Amino acid sequence: MRGRGFQIYAICYLIFLYAPIALLPIFAFNNSTVISFPLSGFTTQWFSQLWTDTSLLLAVKHSLIVAVSVSILATCFGVFAARATTRYAFPMKQGLMGMIMLPLVLPDIIIAVSLLVVLMQMGASLSILTVILGHTLIATPFTIAILNSAFQSLDKSLEEAAIDLGETPASTFRLIILPLVMPGIISSLLIAFSISLDEYIIAAFLSGTEATLPVYIFAQFRFPNKVPVIMALGTILVCLSITLLTIAEYFRRRGIAKAGGKDTGGFL
Amino acid sequence: MTSSPAPAARLARPLIELREVEKYYGDYYALRKITTDIREGEFFSLLGPSGCGKTTLLRCIAGFEEISGGHLSIDGKDMEDVPANKRPTNMVFQSYAIFPHLTVEENVGFGLRRDPSSKEDKARRVAEALEMVGLKGFGKRAAHALSGGQRQRVALARALILKPRVLLLDEPLSALDKKMREQMQSELRKLQRQVGITFILVTHDQEEALIMSDRIAVMFEGEIAQLDSPERLYRRPISRKVAEFIGIMNFLPARVLSTGPQIALDVAGLGQIAIDAEQCPGTPRTGDASVGFRPETMTVLYEGDPEPSRGKVAQGTVEEVVYFGDMSYYEVRLEGVEKPVQISMRNVVGRPVLLRGSRTRIAWEAGALVLFCEPKA
Numbered sequence: 270m271r272g273r274g275f276q277i278y279a280i281c282y283l284i285f286l287y288a289p290i291a292l293l294p295i296f297a298f299n300n301s302t303v304i305s306f307p308l309s310g311f312t313t314q315w316f317s318q319l320w321t322d323t324s325l326l327l328a329v330k331h332s333l334i335v336a337v338s339v340s341i342l343a344t345c346f347g348v349f350a351a352r353a354t355t356r357y358a359f360p361m362k363q364g365l366m367g368m369i370m371l372p373l374v375l376p377d378i379i380i381a382v383s384l385l386v387v388l389m390q391m392g393a394s395l396s397i398l399t400v401i402l403g404h405t406l407i408a409t410p411f412t413i414a415i416l417n418s419a420f421q422s423l424d425k426s427l428e429e430a431a432i433d434l435g436e437t438p439a440s441t442f443r444l445i446i447l448p449l450v451m452p453g454i455i456s457s458l459l460i461a462f463s464i465s466l467d468e469y470i471i472a473a474f475l476s477g478t479e480a481t482l483p484v485y486i487f488a489q490f491r492f493p494n495k496v497p498v499i500m501a502l503g504t505i506l507v508c509l510s511i512t513l514l515t516i517a518e519y520f521r522r523r524g525i526a527k528a529g530g531k532d533t534g535g536f537l
Numbered sequence: 538m539t540s541s542p543a544p545a546a547r548l549a550r551p552l553i554e555l556r557e558v559e560k561y562y563g564d565y566y567a568l569r570k571i572t573t574d575i576r577e578g579e580f581f582s583l584l585g586p587s588g589c590g591k592t593t594l595l596r597c598i599a600g601f602e603e604i605s606g607g608h609l610s611i612d613g614k615d616m617e618d619v620p621a622n623k624r625p626t627n628m629v630f631q632s633y634a635i636f637p638h639l640t641v642e643e644n645v646g647f648g649l650r651r652d653p654s655s656k657e658d659k660a661r662r663v664a665e666a667l668e669m670v671g672l673k674g675f676g677k678r679a680a681h682a683l684s685g686g687q688r689q690r691v692a693l694a695r696a697l698i699l700k701p702r703v704l705l706l707d708e709p710l711s712a713l714d715k716k717m718r719e720q721m722q723s724e725l726r727k728l729q730r731q732v733g734i735t736f737i738l739v740t741h742d743q744e745e746a747l748i749m750s751d752r753i754a755v756m757f758e759g760e761i762a763q764l765d766s767p768e769r770l771y772r773r774p775i776s777r778k779v780a781e782f783i784g785i786m787n788f789l790p791a792r793v794l795s796t797g798p799q800i801a802l803d804v805a806g807l808g809q810i811a812i813d814a815e816q817c818p819g820t821p822r823t824g825d826a827s828v829g830f831r832p833e834t835m836t837v838l839y840e841g842d843p844e845p846s847r848g849k850v851a852q853g854t855v856e857e858v859v860y861f862g863d864m865s866y867y868e869v870r871l872e873g874v875e876k877p878v879q880i881s882m883r884n885v886v887g888r889p890v891l892l893r894g895s896r897t898r899i900a901w902e903a904g905a906l907v908l909f910c911e912p913k914a
Contacts, residue, residue, distance in 0.1 A: 429601055430634035432622045434648035434699065448638045 290507060297500040304496055315501035322498065328485035331397050332466055335481055339404040340461035346405070347412030347457055348450075355420040373410040380407060381474040388475070395477025403471040408461040415460060419453025452520070459517050463510070552577040552612060552702060552735050553598065559606035560593055560759075567593040569759040570607065575703075575737065580729050582738045582746040585756035586782070591739045594756070595705050598737065600624045612702055627696035628705040631712070633688040635680045635695075641667070642676035644691050648699045666694040669728070686717045693725075697732060704729075706738045710745065722748050743783045747771065755779050771831070775818040777909050780829050786907075787878040789871070791828040793910065796821045800908060804828050806871030806878075807851050810903065817908035826910045832881040834905030837867055837891060838898040845900045853878075855895050865890050869899055 300310035319325065353359070354366055372380060384403050393399065423446065431441040447454075469483040476484055486502070489495040551574035560568040567590045575581050583591035596602040597609065600621030609616045611625060627648070636644050646663040654662075667673055670690040675683075680691065689709060696704055709725075710718045726749050729736045740746050746753045747767040754764045763775040774780035777788065794801040799811045800821050807828070814821060836845075837855070844850050856877045857868035865884055868877040880899065884890065891897060 424632055424634060426630040426632050426634035427636060429599075429621070430628070430630055430636070430695075431647070432601075432620075433599065433626070433628045434695065435622050435651050437622060445636060 293500050293503040293507060296497060297504040299497065302494045302497055304500070315497040316505075318498050319501055319505075325485060325489075325498070325502070328480050328482045331400075331476070331479050332482035335397050335400050335404060335472075336462045336465040338401045339408050339465035340458045342401070342405045343408035343412045343461040344416075344454060344457045346409045347416040347461075348454070350409075350413045351416035351420040354417065355423075356425075369413065370410045372407050373414075377407065377468075377470040381471045384471070385474045395475055395479075397476065397479045397481070399475040399477070400472050400479075400481060403475050404465040404468055407468070407471065408464045411460050411464060412457040415457045416450070416453050419450040419456075423449055455517055455520055459513070551575065553737075554610045555607070556609075557607035558594070558597065558604050558609055560590070560597060560602060561605050566759050568597070568604075571759075571761060572607075573754065573761060573764060575735065576752075578733050578735055579751040580726065580736045580738070580749055582740060582750040582753045583756060584740055584743060584746040584753050584782075587741060589756040590759040591741075591756050592707060593759075595628075595707055595737060595739045598703070599626050599628050599705050625702035626705055627699055627701040627703075628707065629689075629692045629696050629709045631708045633692040633709075633712075635683070635688050635691055637681040639680055640676065641672065641678050641680055641683070641691055644680050645676075645694045645698060647695060662698055666698040669697070669731075670694045671724075685713055686721065689713065689721060693728070697728075697734070701734065703735045703737060706736060708739055708741070710740075711742070718745075725749060747783070755782060757782075773816075773818045773907060774829075776911055777827065777829065780907070780909075785832050785879055786829045787832065788827045788829050788909075789874060789878070791826050791908070793821060793823045793826050793908070796823060802826075802828065802908065804906075806853070806874035807849065807901075810849060810906075812903060812906055812908060816904065816906055817910060819908075819910050821908065822910050824910075826908055829907045829909060830878075830901065830905050832866070832879045835878070835880045835899050835901045837869065837880055837882055838900055839888060839891075842898075844898075845902075849903065850898045850900045853897055853899055855891050855893055855897055858890055858893055860884075860890055867891065869897065871899075 295308070296304050297315055298311055298313065299308045300312040300314075301308075350366075350369060354362065381403065384399075384406075388395065388399055427445055427449070428441050431445045432438065436444060467483055468481075469487065472481045472484050473487075480488065486499055489499055553575040555571050555573050555575075558568055558571040559566070571594065583594060585591045593602060597604050598611075598616075600616065600619065600623075604617075616624060636647065639647070642663055645666050646659055649659045649662065652659065663676065664673075667676055670693050672687065672690050672694065675687070680688070683691065689712075692709070706725075710721050713721060722745060725736075738746070738749060747770075750767055752764060752766055753770055754761045755770065756762065757778060763770060763779050765773075770779070770783055774783060774786070777786075780786040789805050789807065791802050791804040794803060794809075796814070798814050800814055800817060801809070801811050803809050838844075838850070851871055853869040853871045855867055856870050859866040863884060865882050867880045867882065869880055870877040
């Protein structure tokens, strides 16, 4: 009977973690605007309402544009920084890296307020462009952390071998480094994408009239009749996340198997 | 590479010329004014303890490190502005640096990417290179699934397929187990003779350097201490430091009484003797010195053995015996010398190994001694 206590603990933990998410599809198909048991009947009307809600579709579009841009931008910056710190020595390296990584622990609200002040002073108008800037700022430290470990595990002599065999530094990067850090880059893109997609505080401050999905959802909670539609939207998002993560994990594992490395973690 | 000159001429011409080559990082000197020639077609080794600059020198030749001063030319062409990817050198890395995401074939053929020849021609050359290193039929395998020895061979094939003027080997055998290492040593030597390419090997293993090289440069603290054939290096080391790094050498305190074509010495434990000036690789001068000899150049005599016609005899006591089957190692304390000397002898049937504590005579050939006149280390 040893370990029984831990089993119960683990089960409680999982229920706490996933029960709220399990409620999403239950109420998304429930034929009532009131979110409470008992359930009154089955319907798919909330899903069909989703497609007719133009402001919601616009928010989804904004969020996707922001998240895709942020994941690409932050990953590019992450590649530059990870490459620089793992390969080159330069003055103030430690201090500079510390400053780049700082947004990781800085409260988002502070970043949001200070960015807003600066943008206002500059006379910039708020749009998804300013949200992209803010999200890139907070996502970059995460991408650097992920890419650093990917670049660190690269044997330096692999690059030298490619150069020794006649390749230029640029073609070496394309032929050797990029394929070998690709799993890291995919992870980085995904993390930056998901950080941006569900970020609320910065988006709320910087989006102006072009609301992103979290900002829109939060605003909709003022109208009780909109709640089931949000549940339907949440259900779709959960399914999408699981699919995305599964695909990414598949590619990550395949990449590692191809490179002959040992699997050390990952998402799933 | 259109026509190759006669072997003798090829051997004579310096392929790599190093003139006062220096490398420093801040005020740390990794290489100090290295001037030497490496000949075409030779197996040249850079031997030294870690941190002596041997790998730095190799990387300077490859172009991975820029030299801080002096000149480096390959095939008569100054290499100052030639980047690593344009130099006529190829390297076998210590870690082999096999590209893990490519197959064996793709690894070996990597250097041919920029070659204008046809696909069939390239495939043929890859197959030839694989056959040369004994990996025929391994082409389609994933590189990461190979054993250490196989990776080593892939690295060799990949470097040799471009027919470089110089093949650089950075401690290529250090990651292999003993048996594999010994096998690869003789294979590498054969391969070098077969392809006729100049090999430069970096190693800290003196035995490996002796076995494989035509010439060895022994390096200490960024300088070449001695550059010689393996035999000269072993028989006539230029300093006690070189002597101690290569094999085992016994040292006895000595005094130089007079110099000239014959040098008169008073050696502790051996008495007054004369040696040829040739036996002092440095500059002989009177005063305190030391005399060195290798363990196998002395013979422990048995009771009743006649004294050798040439050479000398000294008295001693057997302090320790180690039996190795084919060989025995003795530690013999010579009269008047505190530290026992090491002597190794081939065991012969009918002559039992001497016992510890027995009194004995040891005999030596006069030519076996090396005189070091340097101040005591």
